[in-house]
Every structure is written in C-alpha cells, then in structure tokens.
Amino acid sequence: MPVGNKKLPEEKVFKDPVHRYIHISDELIWDLVGTKEFQRLRRVRQLGTTFLTFHGAEHTRFNHSLGVYEIMRRIIEVFEGRPHWNGNEGLLCLSAALLHDIGHGPFSHSFEKVFNTDHEEWTRHIILGDTEVNTVLRRMGEDFPQQVADVIEKTHPNKLIVSMISSQIDADRMDYLQRDAFYTGVSYGHFDMERILRVMRPTEDQVVIKATGMHAVEDYIMSRYQMYWQVYFHPVTRSAEVILTKILQRVKDLKNEEYPFKYPPHHFESFFRGAITLEDYLDLDESVAMYYFLMWQKEEDAILQDLCRRFMNRRLFKYVEFDQHFMMNEWLRLQQLFADLGVDPAYYLVVDSSSDLPYDFYRPGEEEDRVPIHLLMPDRRLRELSRESDVVEAISGKKRTDHKLYYPSEVLEEPGQEDTKQQIKDILHLKLGKVER
Amino acid sequence: MPVGNKKLPEEKVFKDPVHRYIHISDELIWDLVGTKEFQRLRRVRQLGTTFLTFHGAEHTRFNHSLGVYEIMRRIIEVFEGRPHWNGNEGLLCLSAALLHDIGHGPFSHSFEKVFNTDHEEWTRHIILGDTEVNTVLRRMGEDFPQQVADVIEKTHPNKLIVSMISSQIDADRMDYLQRDAFYTGVSYGHFDMERILRVMRPTEDQVVIKATGMHAVEDYIMSRYQMYWQVYFHPVTRSAEVILTKILQRVKDLKNEEYPFKYPPHHFESFFRGAITLEDYLDLDESVAMYYFLMWQKEEDAILQDLCRRFMNRRLFKYVEFDQHFMMNEWLRLQQLFADLGVDPAYYLVVDSSSDLPYDFYRPGEEEDRVPIHLLMPDRRLRELSRESDVVEAISGKKRTDHKLYYPSEVLEEPGQEDTKQQIKDILHLKLGKVER
Amino acid sequence: MPVGNKKLPEEKVFKDPVHRYIHISDELIWDLVGTKEFQRLRRVRQLGTTFLTFHGAEHTRFNHSLGVYEIMRRIIEVFEGRPHWNGNEGLLCLSAALLHDIGHGPFSHSFEKVFNTDHEEWTRHIILGDTEVNTVLRRMGEDFPQQVADVIEKTHPNKLIVSMISSQIDADRMDYLQRDAFYTGVSYGHFDMERILRVMRPTEDQVVIKATGMHAVEDYIMSRYQMYWQVYFHPVTRSAEVILTKILQRVKDLKNEEYPFKYPPHHFESFFRGAITLEDYLDLDESVAMYYFLMWQKEEDAILQDLCRRFMNRRLFKYVEFDQHFMMNEWLRLQQLFADLGVDPAYYLVVDSSSDLPYDFYRPGEEEDRVPIHLLMPDRRLRELSRESDVVEAISGKKRTDHKLYYPSEVLEEPGQEDTKQQIKDILHLKLGKVER
Amino acid sequence: MPVGNKKLPEEKVFKDPVHRYIHISDELIWDLVGTKEFQRLRRVRQLGTTFLTFHGAEHTRFNHSLGVYEIMRRIIEVFEGRPHWNGNEGLLCLSAALLHDIGHGPFSHSFEKVFNTDHEEWTRHIILGDTEVNTVLRRMGEDFPQQVADVIEKTHPNKLIVSMISSQIDADRMDYLQRDAFYTGVSYGHFDMERILRVMRPTEDQVVIKATGMHAVEDYIMSRYQMYWQVYFHPVTRSAEVILTKILQRVKDLKNEEYPFKYPPHHFESFFRGAITLEDYLDLDESVAMYYFLMWQKEEDAILQDLCRRFMNRRLFKYVEFDQHFMMNEWLRLQQLFADLGVDPAYYLVVDSSSDLPYDFYRPGEEEDRVPIHLLMPDRRLRELSRESDVVEAISGKKRTDHKLYYPSEVLEEPGQEDTKQQIKDILHLKLGKVER
Secondary structure (H helix, E strand, O other), X not given: OOOXXXXXXXXXXXXXXOXXXXXXXEHHXXXXXXXXXXXXXXXXXXXXXXXXXXOOOOOEHHHHHHHHHHHHHHHHHHHOOOOOOOHHHHHHXXXXXXXXXXXXXXXXXXXXXXXXXXXXXXXXXXXXXXXXHHHHHHOOOOOHHHHXXXXXXXXXXXXXXXXXXXXOOOHHHHHHHHHHHHHHOOOOOOOOHHHHHHHEEEOOOOEEEEHHHHHHHHHHHHXXXXXXXXXXXXXXXXXXXXXXXXXHHHHHHHHHOOOOOOOOOHHHXXXXXXXXXXXHHHHOOHXXXXXXXXXXXXXXXXXXXXXXXXXXXXXXXXXXXXXXXXXXXXXXXXXXXXXXOOOOHHHXXXXXXXXXXXXXXXXXXXXXXXXXXXXXXXXXXXXXHHHHOHHHHHHHOOOOOOEEEEEOXXXXXXXXXXXXXXXXXXXXXXXXXXXXX | OOOOOOEEEEEEEEEEOOOEEEEEEEHHHHHHHOOHHHHHHHHOEOOHHHHHOOOOOOOEHHHHHHHHHHHHHHHHHHHOOOOOOOHHHHHHHHHHHHHOOOOOOOOHHHHHHXXXXXXXXXXXXXXXXXXXXXXXXXXXXXXXXXXXXXXHHOOOOOHHHHHHXXXXXXXXXXXXXXXXXXHHOOOOOOOOHHHHHXXXXXXXXXXXXXXXXXXXXXXXXXXXXXXXXXXXXXXXXXXXXXXXXXXXXXXXXXXXXXXXXXXXXXXXXXXXXXXXXXXHHHHOOHHHHHHHHHHXXXXXXXXXXXXXXXXXXXXXXXXXXXXXXXXXXXXXXHHHHHHHOOOXXXXXXXXXXXXXXXXXXXXXXXXXXXXXXXXXXXXXXXXXXXXXXXXXXXXXXXXXXOEEEEEOOHHHHOOOOHHHHHHHHHHHHHHEOOOOO | OOOOOOEEEEEEEEEEOOOEEEEEEEHHHHHHHOOHHHHHHHHOEOOHHHHHOXXXXXXXXXHHHHHHHHHHHHHHHHHOOOOOOOHHHHHHXXXXXXXXXXXOOOOHHHHHHHHOOOHHHHHHHHHHOOOHHHHHHHOOOOOHHHHHHHHHHOOOOOHHHHHHHOEOOOHHHHHHHHHXXXXXXXXXXXXXXXXHHXXXXXXXXXXXXXXHHHHHHHHHHHHHHHHHHHHHOOHHXXXXXXXXXXXXXXXXXXXXXXXXXXXXXXXXHHHHHOOOOHHHHHHOOHHHHHHHHHHHOOOOOHHHHHHHHXXXXXXXXXXXXXXXXXXXXXXXXXXXXXXXXXXXXXXXXXXXXXXXXXXXXXXXXOOOOOEOOEEEOOOOOEEEHHHHOHHHHHHHOOOOOOEEEEEOOHHHHOOOOHHHHHHHHHHHHOOEOOOOO | OOOOOOEEEEEEEEEEOOOEEXXXXXXXXXXXXXXXXXXXXXXXXXXXXXXXXXXXOOOEHHHHHHHHHHHHHHHHHHHOOOOOOOHHHHHHHHHHHHHOOOOOOOOHHHHHHHHOXXXXXXXXXXXXXXXXXXXXXXXXXXXXXXHHHHHHHOOOOOHHHHHHHOEOOOHHHHHHHHHHHHHHOOOOOOOOHHHHHHHEEEOOOOEEEEHHXXXXXXXXXXXXXXXXXXXXXXXXXXXXXXXXXXHHHHHHHHHHOOOOOOOOOHHHHHHHHOOOOHHHHHHOOHHHHHHHHHHHOOOOOHHHHHHHHHXXXXXXXXEEEOOOOOOHHHHHHHHHHHHHOOOOHHHHOEEEEHHHOOOOOOOOOOOOOOEOOEEEOOOOOEEEHHHHOHHHHHHHOOOOOOEEEEEOOHHHHOOOOHHHHHHHHHHHHOOEOOOOO
C-alpha cells in the first residue's frame, strides 16, 4: 500500500439510490471527497440539458463520481488474490475512479465546442495543480498525483488498471448507464452488474470476461445501445444543447463586437481570451452559468435575450431530419428565406449530428484508445466479444450518426410574410419531426 | 367541465422515475407546465439542503409538482361516478395539485425565517397576479384563478377538494414521501399507494378511507414516521440549514451596517426593504442564491466569507443535544467563552429545533387546518384512524421536538487559548453527537 | 356485450407479484376461475422441470393464466374506442386469455412425446366437453364455448383477436417472460410493457405497434432472446426433462412387457391404450404424477427405480455437445460401450435438441401460424419489425438449435471395466460440458 | 474449522429471486443440499394453504432454507474478526441454518394438530438418524450432527450461535418475511436487511444491534406486524387450513370406524398407530398428501368426499367473528341447528384462533425461548428494544389473538328447511364477515 494511507477508524457509508451504499474505509478517499474541487461537482449536472427532456435527470457529477468509485471498489474485491492483480494498486485505482470527471465544467459539451476547452486537460490541471485535491493526493507520495492523472489519461504503463476505468466495460460506464436509467426513469440501462463483476478477470494488460458470462455482457451492450437512442441522443436534449451552444456563441460574438452588456460576462473573460486560469475555470460552475443565462433574458440584444428565454423556459427548437435526401440548394435556400424573415440563420438554423456526442455504442477497433471487450474462453484464449456474439456484432455494425436540422417553429406561425413562410414550410414539409414529448 | 378547456389532440406523457409515467390530456395542464413560473421550479430543489446529507436528493420542486398532479389524476379516476364527486371539479383539483408549491423560493425555510416571507402568500400572488400562470388559468373563467388559490389555501368551500390536496393523507404527501425516499435511496417511504387509492372514498366534506384499507394506511403513517426521523429531521441537513440561515442573517446585518460589498446583493435589495415585488421574488431562484454564496466566499468580511465557504464546501457545524439537562448558566457561559475566542456566538452557536420544520408525523387534533384521517366503517360511520389503530396511536403520541446546539468544532482543534477551549469542551463533553455520516 | 354477462357487484382483485393486482369485474371471469378445471392448474407447474435449475421457479399455470388475463384486460382498455375494435368482443378475448392453457397437464412436453397427447386438443375438449368451464361459458350463448376454442386455436375469423393472444407479441408471451424472470430471479425478461401497451393499435387483422415504440419492442425481443438461452434452453432443465421422458418411456415399456408393478400405474391406463377420457386426463395432475415417481423409487425394476430416484433427488445426467463434429461411428460405438457396461443406451444415452422445445425467439415467416410484428409507420404503412431493426434482424437470423448428448456420468466413476470406461471417456473427452450449476 | 471440511474447487451459486445469489463454497453445504432429505423440501410448500389466498405463494421450504443459509453466511461475514466471534463455528451455524426446517412435513400445522407429530422432533431424528444428511454431517466429526441438532433446538451451550438462528431477529425470520412478501406480492415485508446486518454485533450470549440501527429494526418489527395481519393470519388461509384439518380428522375417524376406503390411506397407517418410522415420515410429502386428497374426492363417505372437493377446488368456509359478544347458548344452539340440517357440526362448525399459529409479532418476555432484541447503546450497555422504541412498545402490547367461527355458507343457500336456516342466519347475522377476496 502506498506510504501515507491510513484506514479510517470506522468505515463511512453514503446512502446511494443506485448502489444502496457507498463504502469508504480509506482516509485518502474520505479527504478527497471533502475537497472543494470535488464538492464543486455537486454544481455540475451529470447529463447537462437532459433534465429538460427527462425531468428526473437532475443528478450531478458528484453523485456519479461516488458511484464509479464504489464499482471500482467492488471490482478490486473480486480481483483480490488473483494472478496479475497487485493489491498495492488499489488506492491508485480508487483515486482515479473518484476523480476521473473532476475536470468537468457546466454543460461541458457546449462550452468545449465554443471555447475550445477540454475537460480532460482540466482534470489533469486539477490533479497536478495547486488544489486541495493535489495536496491530499501528495500524502501518498510526490509521484502519486501524476500516477492518478496518467491512469485517467490512459497513458499509465499498467494497462490493466487503465482498462478498469476506461474500456468498453469499465467502472465509469457501468455506473452511468445504471444511474442515468435510474434518474430518467427509463426501463433500459439495467443489466446484471453483480454477475459481470463475478466473471471479470485481471490479465496482464486488461480486464477480460469469462466466456460463461457472455450473455450478461450482451445484455450490458444492449442496454448501452438502448440508452443511447432513448436518452443520450434524444432529439429534445439536443435541441436544448443547440440553443445553449448558440447562447455562448452569441455572447462571444457580442463581446467581439464590444456590445455594452447590462450584465457583463465577468466569469467568461478569460474564456474569451483563451487564457483560462485554474481559479477561473473552477469558479464557473453550473449555478454561475445559469445566473448569467437568467440575467441575459433582460439584455437588449434580441438574439441573446430570446435564446436565453428559450433555454430557461424550455421553448426549444423543432427539427427535421437532415439526411441524404436534403439537397444543397434546399439548404442554401432555407438560409436565405430565414434571413428574409429577419431571423439570423447563424443562430436559428442549426445542424446537429449525433456523432458529435461523447457517447457511442460498442465499436471494436474504431476507438484507438478504448480496448474492446475480450472473452476468456475455456481454453484460456481471448476472443473479441463481437466475434462470439451475433447480437453484439449486429449492434456494433449499426450506424450511429444522424443529422438533424433545428429551427424555431414559432417564426412560421406568426402572421405576415406568408409567402416566404410557405416556401420554408414546403422545404421542411416532408421531413418534419417533432420536438415535443 | 369549466368552459374553455380543450383536450389535447393526443395525450402527452412524461417519463417519471417514481410514477413511471405522468399523463397529461388537458391543454390547460400542458400550458401551465409550459409557463415560465412553473419552469422556474426546475431551479428550486425539493429538499433544500438535504443533498448535503443524501447526495441523491438533488431533485427539484418541478419534479415533485408533476408527481402531485399525477396522484391527483389517479384519485379522480377512482372517484369518477361515485356519490359526492362532481366530475366538473376535476380541472380545479388538477390545477391546484400542479401549482400548490409554485410560490416556493430557494431554501424557503431559511429565507422565510430571515426575511419573513411566506411561500404560501407568494403562491397566491403568482396565481392571481400578472403572470403567465394567471393568463393560462383565466381561460377557464375569470374566477378560476381565485378558486385554485382558495383550494391551495384551504379556504375553498368545497372541503372534499381541499382534503384531496391538504389533509393527513393527500396527493402532496403521498408524492413527496415516495419521491424523497426514491432520491435519497433510503428503504423507508414505501407504502402501497395503489391500495390506498383503491380504498379512498369521497364524502361530503373530506376524503375517507374504507376500513378494509386500514393496514395500508398504518403502513403509510409508519413510512412518514421513519422518513421524518431518517431524512427530514436529519441533523446534518439541519446543520447546513443553520449555516445557510446565518449567511442570510449576516448579509442582512452587513447591509444594515452599510458594509461595502465586493459583490453587492442586488437580488436581495427588495428583501431587505421588506417590499418584494413579484418580479423580484421570481428572479431569486436557487441558481441566483448559489451564485451569491459562491461570490461571497471572496468577500472581506470574515464571517460571511467563512460561512459561505462552509456551505459550499460542506464544512458543517457539529452538534450536541440541547435538552433539559443543559443548564442556563452553561449556555450563557458557552456564549462568553466563544466570544473570548473571537468567535461570534450570534453566528456560531445556534440552537435548532426540529419543531421548526414544516414536517410532522400524524397528530390528529393538533393542526387546526389539516383534517385527520377517517376510516369508513362497514356500518358507514367514520372513525378517526388513531382510535382504531394502536400503532398509529403510539406514533401520534410521540414527541417530535428535539433541540440541538450547533457549533464549529474546528475552533476547538486549532492551537492557542487551550484553557478556554478546554472549558468549552468540558461543557459540551457529555452531550457530544456527531455530524459526519 | 354477449347476453348473459353480469358485472360483479364489486370488483374483485387478486394480489399478484408480477402485475401487482389482477382486476376482475365480470361474473363470467370470476366463475371461470372458480371451476375445478381451472383450479386444477394450481397443480401444474408453469415451467415443468425448471425448478430443478432455478429453485424459485415453482409457480404454476394458474398463476400465469391469471397474468395473461390481466394483460389482455389492459390491452382492451387501450383499444377501447379505437377504430377496428369492437367492444363486444371483450369477454371473448378475456375468456380465451384465461383459458388458453387449460389443457396443459403435468410436464406436458414429456407426456406429449411419450403418449402422443396434445395439450391444445385437450384445451378444446375441456372448453367444449362436459365440464364446469363449458357450463359457465354457455351462459354467454350456446356458441360462446366454440368461439373461445376457435380464438385459442387461431381459427377464429377475427384475426385481430387471435393476434392478441397468439402472435409474436401477445398477452401470453408478455406475461410468461416477465413472470418466469420474476420467479427464476434472472435479470433478463424485463421490458417496458406499459410502453408497449401504449403503442399497440388494433387494425383489421392484427395488433400492430406504432413505430415510435420500436425501441421498446426491440427490448422485448432481446429479453426473449436472453430468456431462451438463460432459462428455457438451460441444459440442466433439459437433463431433468430427459430423465422424466425416459421414466415415462420405461413405464410404457414395462407395461407392454406385463411387468408386475408393486405400484401399478392406474392413472396411466388410458394413456397406454391411447384412449384417454376427459376425466382421466383431468385426474392426472402433477401431484399424481409425482406420487407415482415417488412410489416407483421402490419398484424392483432397476431402470425405473434408478430413473425415479434420479429425478426426485436431482441426480441428473451430464452432457456433451452432440454437434457436427460427432461422427456416426463414434455414436454407434458409444451405444455399444454403454451396453457392454450393462447400461441400456435406450434409457441412458439420450440426444436432446433445443428445437424440440416449445419456445423460439423471433423468426418472422417461419412459423406459419404466428403473425410477425408489424410497425405502423408515420405514413400509415406497415413494416415488418426485422426490416426496420438491425438488432431484431440479427437475432432472428440466429441458429436456435443445438443438440446435446445426455448420459449418467456416475457409471464412469465406479470401479471396474476400466478399459471400456476409458474408451467412453476418450470419445466424450473433448466434448465435455457440465450439468452442475 | 472442523476437521473434514473442504472448500469447493470453485464457488457455486444459485440464482435466488430474493437474495439475487446464494453462494456456496463449502463442500459440506453443497453435499447437504444434494441429500434426498433436503431435496424432499422441494415437495413441501413454505406457507401451506396460503397459496389459496395469494396465488403467488407457491414457494417451498427448499427455497426458504437456502435463503436462511445465505443470510447466515452474510451475518458471519460481518462478524469475522470481531470479539466474541469464533470463526471455527461458521460451518456449524451454516449447517444449522440450512437444516433448521428439515423436519417439516406437508401442511405441518394441520398434521401436528391431528396426529400429534412435532416437526422439531423430526428435525432431530433426520439429523441424528440413519439418513444421508447424517452421513454428510458426520464427516465433520462424530459429534457434529448432535451439535447441529442442539443449535436448532436452542439447547447448545453457545447462546450467541443459537440467537443467530432463533431469536426475535434471526436469519430465519429475516428470510421468511422477505421471501413471503416477495412471493405473495404484498407491499409489506420489506426492510433494510443490509443495514441491519451492518449493525449486528456478536456478544457473549446473543446477537445485539447497535443503537444507531434502531430505526431499521423498528421498520423490521413493523414489517412483521403487517405481514402477520395481512398474510399469516389471513382468514381465507385459515379457512383452507380448517378444512384440511377436518379432512385429516375425518380420515382418522373413518379409520377407527373401519370404513372400507376405496383409496386406503396406506401412507397414513403409522400416523394412525402413533408409531411413525423415519422412512414413513419422509415418504409423506405434499405430493403424496395431495394425491390422497384428490383420490378421496371419489370416496363414498359424504363428508370426506365433500371436504376434499372443497379443498381441491377452493370452495372454502365463510366465517364470523367468534368473540366475547358470542354467547354460549348461541353457540350450542348453532350446533343443534346444523345437526338439524344434517350437517355434522364436528366437521362443519369450526372455531379457529390466530394464537394457534406459529407466528407472532414481537413480545419480549413472553416467549421463554427466544431472546428479545437488545440495543447496544453508545455507553456499551444493553437496552431491550421496546424500552427505547415507542412504536415497538405499541406493537408488542397489541392483542394478537382473534377467534373466528368457520362454516359452509352454501348449506344456508339451498332450498328447504327455511326456518332452521333462518334461525342460523339470525345468529350469524350481525357477525358476518366474508371469505372471498
């Protein structure tokens, strides 16, 4: 065990609705949970704008991070005493599990798009920089923060440990599938984790699954597949995401134009400059972001005001499929027609692709940095899952990209310029989907 | 049915993790959900500071309000066609159920204490004032908003309807017990609501329960009892509440002293003046409150800074039982000793009583405005529940008040002034409880 | 509504662990449940020998039949008032749902194999013959029993009704998947039935599914697939089934040889003669069958005694895969070697194929009598499910047949005739599986 | 660890719907499960006639016995390494847990009443006699079977171990409450077992509960209370039990009268003689009992025939409360009136008392042989639960006895002897309850 760890005098538990209890017996872990950087995760929702689609999904990354820690703790329990498993690595695994999302900010996806930030980079800064997290980690040794960062970044030489937290069947995914299913209330996302934990085996460079557990893993993959279509790629969520991104875009554009804000975006200054300090990054949590969106409902700028009101009051964009049947001239024509209506297509006619999302279903061989799932056959050889399972093969071959065109349907319903509106409707007509639920 | 209601062309559903689905078929209800005042409930947590004790409890009043609506919908389904039930009142009941908490602000309990606001009064203002909610309601008739407000305020002449939303076994409580149990993850809070709905019967002036359902109601009362002790009166939650109240108190005091805020409390101005406008009230949601608490971590004032840091980073007060064994001279002495340490007892030595909390278990005859539960006996007479059920009688006689003294234990651990600290410890010694979980 | 039905004065409910409550408001249904033929289903287990693999699976066909009735009741609720749905057919549907398995005897699969009985034929006899069931049904009209029988036999002219109880997504399957999952305790078998019910639509000749519900149906198909492999085709269950079949075979053979039974198979007499009366058929329930198996443990005949002891005390056969790698000469040689050991291969060397089982996963176009699942597309056209869903297509193309060779491993472990045993082991060697769990 | 135990090469698991998995790693336990005496428990239902009230309750004592074993295994895990706990006693505890009900026969309650058998005595005989169970146990040492029997009989000197399996909060009760709730489908019976296990502590002579777990134990007691009234004392179940007892009584009486049975009660012979051998006892399982009840539906004796038909086809007796308002002369008069109708009151007018049932709720001090629940207070003293908990005190003071008079209501509905029937009705009139559900 790393120098410097102490067991707590008595195990502490958190009540958790997904795993029932989260057990902490190491002082290191307890103290990491108490740092202000970790407590900040209480102010960053796990699923961003999804709460506008599934009202139950109001849970935060704090919630999820404890869950990943707990699953890691159980995996380690299963590995204890088995070949290839070095018990001394336990705290490293647990710390990496707990902290793997520490760099996330509010609505990461949109912020990263507009401001070119990268939450993985910030995870690194928080672990290695001048933070309470770093101070606690260094008690395990000067090198310990670096090791934790390396495991999270998947550059750590111990590939087994890396695969426990980042692979196609890791503690992270097993927690979020179950947790997101629990809070959204959907029927998918359930699988027999207890069974999967029982058939996980450490090997030299990755976690593998005993072949007798194949059906449990199939079920897990199927859950992933269903969750992606039913929850993660939900078009209403993406509509809210589109609006959010355009709010940030508008603020950035207004800043460039030196627009005189009534409620100036102080917390965004260093984001505009592209020179964000650690303190600035940590200061901008979801409460602060929401504060600005609330305030900007009262700005003079019509676009910013409108987009913020839409976001706060859930008046989202509708969409049509933007697929191969859409012709380029239709697309250009639409932009012109919107402009004719006085509606700026740069903010109000937005193509969104599901492939932009940080989720995927199982695709062996396509992601360079995630090891695929290997089955440990009775003859001790390894077989990649989709070669054994027809169902997984079918899913892994499925297209996961779709493109949708989002727009505010209200502009078509108001009176005036009927002819232009009719032309827009004609183009959108056959492709019409619905955002309402 | 009130004039002006239309059925939606197709029923809409929300996925809900507690009731599985929430069904909306009335345009009125759908439009109320879409108002900005109702959407604002997404920014007010249902259980205030409880998320600091049970990390799962991050759900909002939006979530709960939909749940109360859904239970009301099911009660109405059961009542349909029975004597004493007037089908035309359905929309009134549903609207009141949906809107019963619309006046809640962030951390209502603390705000009400410090600023003498009253969320019930604000509910009335929002329903009757110049709001989107009012506009939508008026489509049912000029008088409709007033009727909805009267039902919520329990002044409506139809006592049956009032009892459906405010009694000892109403749609409100049945939702929050189940919902809070679900999100906290505790094992209590479950009861057989489907059975209770089946045995509810309308009478002229209240909902009663068929005597055959007594055991299901006993179970519900027992759930309430357990939830109050395990969740609602949890000492860690109350510790956070104490700190929050003291933050507001400090801000108010600083304002009176004309302290030069770095981050002036603009949103609190009309609260200080005691002349809050509807717009101001609606503007101050939980994101905004949190924004200020975050900012004030950087104020010069040591007390405000410290209290805000404690709240944001969950560095809570510890407590001792403050009961009849505590002598007045000990109490005065403690205040003096804290002052000697330079710690202002007005902010750092706080007595909190569970009887202040807006929860109770079943106490027939004590609350003037909530009808107790009556059983409908086979001979058609009514019997108050605690006269039939020994278990309920036992619970309803239980003391529900306890008093705790909260204080920052850290001041006793730092070096210096050992003698004073020892004297404090001596007084607190035998009464020591623990806040950590 | 058919002449002769009366509503019960008050709805009756059964508590059901799968559907929570089963609601009965028709006197007809209540009286059918009370017939002795229906009560007899309490003495026929739903899953035959599966309880020897999953000890929880002790539930009976009584249990399942009520569940199918309840799902049918809910489907009818959804259909009420829709085009193509004739409310007068409700009772016919409910009766057919309740009685669809009334002809099942104990361990139907084995009995049908050995005695050429057919539970569907007996269902017809019980509905149309001189039974309490028939008497109750005739109250609805002379023709009513025939109509119920026709719906169950899928020959009724109303194809919509037939598809409600016998199609690829009918009340029967939706109940047994959930019920069998519940009682076995496996994690599979769950799907969002409430959602599926909401998207079911009646058409002229079948139930179809609104395209928006495709993912819920995919999930249902995936559950079926998992249940078949994990539960219905479980090799331990099949091993018990093999032994049971051989017990019946042995009794039949002994009867033909005029073996002097200590415990003569009175209840089997008409089965031997192939001239079973309705009374005889109804008399032979699972208690009676078990009584004989218990008694025959004390018969002189070594084979019958041994097989019965194996079945009662769960000393099952082991198995090897009997696949294309098995050569005919190995097979013949094995039979000879078993005979050399004095072990009759006719009873102790048994090939069992999963394709014999009355379960399948989804295979559109292959079963002449079950309509495949059709999606109702937004343009009102119908599309067969596997053409829309890659996952379903993948599953429906999967092989579902496997063959296993069952044998008593104990004979290889006793001392003596080592050489013969070694030869047997050599043949079985590479194909060895295990029956123990 | 006792000499002679071996760990299995690999842990075996059973899928269990209540505890998810049952884990077996000792060869001893595995072999005990495989004995024919333990397998026989598959043919004895856990809840006797309850399946006639709650159709889901078809589970057997096999099912429950595995569950008690599993809970014991988890208790031992918690105790490992704590003071007062001797790890060597583990297998003794596990064996006693697994075998504690091995002496149960079919419908034990009725058989014990009529034939004066005692399942606890038979448990002893099976463990100590010439059985497979005894053979397996003796591998742990000659004395081991005796020790197991002593633990089950509560005479073992190690009172801690005895209390783990027989006290007011033992492995037996914790399993059956949860299991019976699961299979009946009622909402009661749930409590936070994981929490209770975490707060259980071994002391010198009993298991105690840390005071911090008091609310979880209150909830457990409340579950017991609800289960007793809702399930175990259910009047329909007792009606079936009454009929069953009267069947056995009638057979015994006919035997004494040398009635010429068409289907002679061979399996009951030694029960009549009061000299039951171990073999006879083990041979009479529930399949055999049911076989006879089925056959006796065809006996000439009108009473036996009628009672058996009632039992098999669920045509149960109705009841009235037989309480202090019932006067002795009414009671005698009723018997006479039944006799006048030709209905033998000895079989058809039966008083049943709930206090006869082998269940109770918590009553400290009343059962000499079950230790009450003690809380371990922070100051290390022990306090009996009902002195700390008002709710438990309320429940433990509740009357648990009620008396009901069961009778066949059909005899009052047939035409003829109207006057006599009217007199009966007059007596029963005001006391009328209903058996139907």
